[in-house]
Amino acid sequence: MSSDNIEVTFEDGGKEVLPKGISVVEALRTTGRSANGWVASRVNGKLTDLSRTIEEDARIEAITADTEAGLDVLRHSASHIMAQAVKELFPDAKIAIGPAIENGFYYDFDVERPFTHEDLERIEQKMAEIIAARLQFKRREMPRDEAVRLFREQGEQYKVELLEELEDASVSLYQQGDFLDLCRGPHIPHTGYVKAHKLISLAGAYWRGDERNPMLQRIYGTAFPDRAALKRYLHFLEEAQKRDHRRLGRELDLFSFSDEVGAGMVIYHPKGAVLRHILETFEKREHLRRGYQLVIGPTLLKTELWKRSGHFDHYRENMYFTEIEDQSYGIKPMNCLAHMLIYKSKIRSYRDLPLRLFELGTVHRHEKSGVLHGLLRVRQFTQDDAHILCMPQQLHAEIQSIIDFVIEVMGIFGFSYEMEISTRPAKSIGTDEDWERATGALVSALQDKGIAYSVCEGEGAFYGPKIDVKLKDALDRRWQCATIQCDFTLPERFDLTYIGADGERHRPVMVHRVILGAIERFLGVLIEHYAGAFPSWLAPVQAVVMTVTDGQLEFARKVHQQLKDLGVRAELDDRSEKLGYKIREAQVQKVPYMLVIGDREVAAGGVRPRLRDGSQLDMMSAEQVAALIEKECLDATKGRIGLGII
Structure with missing residues (x-):
């Protein structure tokens, strides 16, 4: 073949000898192929314009507008x-x-x-x-x-x-x-x-x-x-706007932000604090039943510790620092250091492993003001953070157990998911061997469970690769929440060891993981997923008792107290407002059950629950209402959460 010619391979398998310097679009037309629908091309794997010239043997692929790249x-x-x-x-x-x-x-x-x-x-x-x-x-x-x-x-x-x-x-x-x-x-x-x-x-x-x-x-x-x-997309935007957690957060009186406090700092109102409490209680119960131990680490740790861990060199721009009596401290952006110190507090045997330490730890990260976004991107947040220290031969089972944990919990919230493996970034610590072992452990855990995954090159943490779980919400949007990070490096830096069956010291492996992730972010995702209409087990207010006139006040107060005694999160609306106004307000607040009490209910000694979709149930007692709500909660959470959590 002449040096002035090149061989071009097309997607249909055909090969043609063409003049060197021919453009992509000319190569298609010259050989009788159509460029219709192409917006760009991939030449030898590289994305290029259709007008770019080809200077060497090449394979041409179509990039059409109906693809992500297109x-x-x-x-x-x-x-x-x-x-x-x-x-x-x-x-x-x-x-x-x-x-x-x-x-x-x-x-x-x-x-x-x-x-x-x-x-x-x-x-x-x-x-x-x-x-x-x-x-x-x-x-x-x-x-x-x-x-x-x-x-x-x-x-x-x-x-x-x-x-x-x-x-x-x-x-x-x-x-x-x-x-x-x-x-x-x-x-x-x-x-x-x-x-x-x-x-x-x-x-x-x-x-x-x-x-x-x-x-x-x-x-x-x-x-x-x-x-x-x-x-179709504009319709999606309308739906997304209706679900915007910032607007719903104000309307449902869940949380607020204040310039007087500072950007990225959440102020929880009573209903928002109740919602958060429910989530945190659920989380603690789920971790305890899976063999995790609750711990609490300090917010401030000496800067020397952050230098030893590598955070000072690799994560410093995201941290806050302060001085106390001429001693430099870092405000923790993550919880792993204290957990390693707990591990080091005494000699560990192989019989102690795996050791699973769980903390609802509040952390601070220096996010630039331009990226702050409601609950989804804040400067202070709480992670459902856990660190598992185990023997290398236990690693596979521990990763699989975490995957099962994530899948089960997300099913309760009604999320489907996708999984990604993020590999070693350019800025990282640790040996190539340790990174290969860690990445291989994550890959094999997913493969053995038959779970499909994609790979994000270079997106891992600086100390180890990770599995990222992308939740899919009611609008099919993806949200990053759960993550599983495999780390051979920090145990080395902090000289963590255990005494093996052979009586010798060995190095454990550390798994960093969150299930919901940042509680603030997860709350924001939940609000938008449910459009603020939380299922009964999560609803800050499960039932509102409302009167038609002042003549039913005594009975309404009795019903309200009965419900509260039975564990229902109930409110009493005894204002001198028209009933239609009270019902509309409860619907706007997305309360699951509205219990309207008029003369007929007083005479019957019961209530007729009205659901937030407008449907009406038969007359029943306060005890029956509580039993109905409890069954709904237990069914939704697979028996985990009933009444009385608050």
């Missing part, structure tokens, strides 16, 4: 289209970054005044004009220094800052029409590939998520290859 390309291109629209409407705007994200894209701008929703409408219309013009996305390569000069002349200081941090001698830029942007690509062939788009919302965002940097204006949007898909 949607990312489409949405990243849509973010460039949005930036072009903004620059045409607001020429003084400075552009920052505009990536594709899950379900859409965003772009950050530095503008004199915040954008308004009216501005969004104008930008969206301008985007439609740019899309209709079918402007080509053209890739340009240039020396980095030349790119710096170009963007500096344009006054685009954020692009200059990004470029000055790059070590590459040359960089790539993309242009559509008169708009030029720094970008690795790839992009769709022309703007007309975006068939459906919508700008969703506005937000403030510090440059690079750092509150010391300028506050930028962020526009969120989404794009799809067809209007039907966009319509």
Whole structure:
């Protein structure tokens, strides 16, 4: 074969000899193949534009808009289209970054005044004009220094800052029409590939998520290859908005945040505290019945300990530090150090293992204000944290036991799940051998249970690989909660040992794991999963007793007290309000049972429960109501939780 030719292999198995330097799209057309539906391609495994040239023997694969990679390309291109629209409407705007994200894209701008929703409408219309013009996305390569000069002349200081941090001698830029942007690509062939788009919302965002940097204006949007898909997504957004835990948290009077307290610090109101108490009591019972021991570690530990563990070198930017009498302390971001010290407090025998230590430990992590989000991302939170120290030969069974624990608990809450294994990150501690052993243990545990998993390269903790459990909620959204981390490294650093059957000292393995994860985050997920309508076993208020007139007050108070004595979380609404108003308010509060008491109920000495879906039950006594609620709770929790937990 001539040196001017290359061999190209196509997905259909065909092979063709073509001129070196031919573009992907030309290679398809020249050989009678169609590029219809392609938004980009993969050449020898690398994602590229259809216009990119092929310089060596290659395999070409299609990237279509109905794939995850194709949607990312489409949405990243849509973010460039949005930036072009903004620059045409607001020429003084400075552009920052505009990536594709899950379900859409965003772009950050530095503008004199915040954008308004009216501005969004104008930008969206301008985007439609740019899309209709079918402007080509053209890739340009240039020396980095030349790119710096170009963007500096344009006054685009954020692009200059990004470029000055790059070590590459040359960089790539993309242009559509008169708009030029720094970008690795790839992009769709022309703007007309975006068939459906919508700008969703506005937000403030510090440059690079750092509150010391300028506050930028962020526009969120989404794009799809067809209007039907966009319509479905907008309906999903409406449902998600109804379930937003921040709004429901206010409406249900569960929790709040205060600028006076500080960002990322949750204030639990009585109902929220009850909900949390139920979860924590459930957790303690479940751990105790599985052989875990409850422990409590301090919030402050000397900085020297954090240096020994590796957190100071690898996690310091996420920690808070303070000084007491000239001694430096770290506020714990996780609970493992105290648990290792408990293990070291006496000589351990192989007969003591596995040792399972469980703590509902409150931790603090320095999250940037730009990423804080209700209960889902906070600075102070409580983890259902446990550390299992075991012999290497016990590791497989312990990991499988944790997997069973997670699956059983998530079934009670009604979650399905997916599992991922996250492998060694670039910034890590420990030997290659230990990482291979730890990763192999996680893989074999999942494989032996027949559980499918995906692999996230380089996303493990700095001390070990992990299994991440992604919950799927009522809207089929994924949430990271449970995690299982296998660690051969910290036991080495803290010289943890046990006396084996041979009388010699041996090194245990440590498993870090959470089931619900951060209680705050899990509560946020639960609120959205149930849309605030908690099942009876979780509902802060299980029943509201309400009167029609003041004439039923005495009997209503008696019923209310009976229910409380039987363990029902009941409230009494004896206000001089119309009954319809009381019922509507209880429905808004999503109370499972409403017990309306009028003259007929007083005469019969019972109540007729009304459910929050509007259905009505037959007349029954307070004892029967309590028995009904208890059965519902026990059925939902597989016999774990009845009445009287509060």
